[in-house]
Amino acid sequence: MTALGRAPERILLGPGPSMLPPSVRLSLATPLVGHMDPTLFPILEDISARLRETFQTSNELTLAVSGTGTAGMEACVGHVLTSGDRIVVAAAGYFAQRIAALARRAGADVTVIDAPWGQAVDPRDVARELDRAPARAVAAVHVETSTGVVQPLADVARIAHDHDAVMLVDAVASLGGVDLPVDRWGIDVCYAGTQKCLSAPPGMAPVTIGRSARGRSREGGSFYLDLELLWRYWASPHTYHHTIPVPLVYALHEALRLVGEEGLSVRFERHRRNAEALWAGLEAMGLVLLVSSDLRAPSVTTVTVPDGIDEAKIRGRLLAEHDIEIAGGLGPLKGHIWRIGLMGYSSQPRYVRLLLAALEAILSDEGFRSPRGAAVDAAEPLLAGPTTEARDPMRP
Numbered sequence: 001m002t003a004l005g006r007a008p009e010r011i012l013l014g015p016g017p018s019m020l021p022p023s024v025r026l027s028l029a030t031p032l033v034g035h036m037d038p039t040l041f042p043i044l045e046d047i048s049a050r051l052r053e054t055f056q057t058s059n060e061l062t063l064a065v066s067g068t069g070t071a072g073m074e075a076c077v078g079h080v081l082t083s084g085d086r087i088v089v090a091a092a093g094y095f096a097q098r099i100a101a102l103a104r105r106a107g108a109d110v111t112v113i114d115a116p117w118g119q120a121v122d123p124r125d126v127a128r129e130l131d132r133a134p135a136r137a138v139a140a141v142h143v144e145t146s147t148g149v150v151q152p153l154a155d156v157a158r159i160a161h162d163h164d165a166v167m168l169v170d171a172v173a174s175l176g177g178v179d180l181p182v183d184r185w186g187i188d189v190c191y192a193g194t195q196k197c198l199s200a201p202p203g204m205a206p207v208t209i210g211r212s213a214r215g216r217s218r219e220g221g222s223f224y225l226d227l228e229l230l231w232r233y234w235a236s237p238h239t240y241h242h243t244i245p246v247p248l249v250y251a252l253h254e255a256l257r258l259v260g261e262e263g264l265s266v267r268f269e270r271h272r273r274n275a276e277a278l279w280a281g282l283e284a285m286g287l288v289l290l291v292s293s294d295l296r297a298p299s300v301t302t303v304t305v306p307d308g309i310d311e312a313k314i315r316g317r318l319l320a321e322h323d324i325e326i327a328g329g330l331g332p333l334k335g336h337i338w339r340i341g342l343m344g345y346s347s348q349p350r351y352v353r354l355l356l357a358a359l360e361a362i363l364s365d366e367g368f369r370s371p372r373g374a375a376v377d378a379a380e381p382l383l384a385g386p387t388t389e390a391r392d393p394m395r396p
């Protein structure tokens, strides 16, 4: 038995992976070529160029690591830190804690600023830590997927530079969906994932490294994730490093082509408008959002589970009865929130309507009373607009 023809067609509205656009899905069936095939190298170079546009950077070293977002995280942490270096991690959730854990494994001296989950880290706390002792790097997560918070970054990066520290940012849940001007904000090192706002399959991690953070010897670190060695494969002279997963390269290339065709600002606006419609619908249902409106991420929405409602049961019913995937909470928020992703190709009005209607029906069946039809009614005016529908390149 194989998965072919048997895997269900899910509507992916969790915090990643997101739905694949039809042309990205088709690109996975492109004939396989070898990792040293001369036709592959122009594609790698074009991916680098398109990633620079998406990261809004002129950094030369811009590529996609083979591996998911965590591989990007590990490559960047390993690139910036050697044993004994100090890093200050601005943490307010699960994925910032993961950066701290990887830095500890790299032998770094790690200071974690622990802000409450559901809030952002105060840049003044970062300044205080750097005044206390110098650090090689400051790390932060742009969209903390465990809480649905957008961390304001420009001030944190400025403070890091004022203290001669490198600014390292996790953009796994934001690249291609939430504005992140890497150069303008002074971000030196940034990594992302492919399976969220870019809507490519999981398995590659875009990374960009500024000039100030380049050139450190990685003799003691990972070979597989050595970004300077990888760059010699991605750019001329294209020296063999490892067997790159070619189908994922094709899929990422097509996903980035779609990003370019839509345009970054239109894409950010689409993510924001669909998210605002979702928020209006959820609140009209009587549900409470975890994050205050000024810090809410357009890509990930976190909803407090009402008293008396079984968090996992609602998710299970959405999947079983409507083929809709959403996620539960992580760490201290487990059992207390739902996490809804409107990312990339999943950020579309039809999915907002479907989810609101399905959630309302199931919650009502489980005893949570809300005015019937109020959710979709509240969302609808916000969904009407020219930029809310992700273009389907397979349909004229």
Ligand code: PLP
Pocket: 015, 016, 068, 069, 070, 071, 073, 095, 141, 143, 144, 145, 146, 170, 171, 172, 173, 193, 202
């Ligand atoms: N960082 C953030 C903000 C994430 O949301 C995730 C995954 O959800 C990761 C890192 C880890 O990425 P992956 O699961 O692709 O390894």
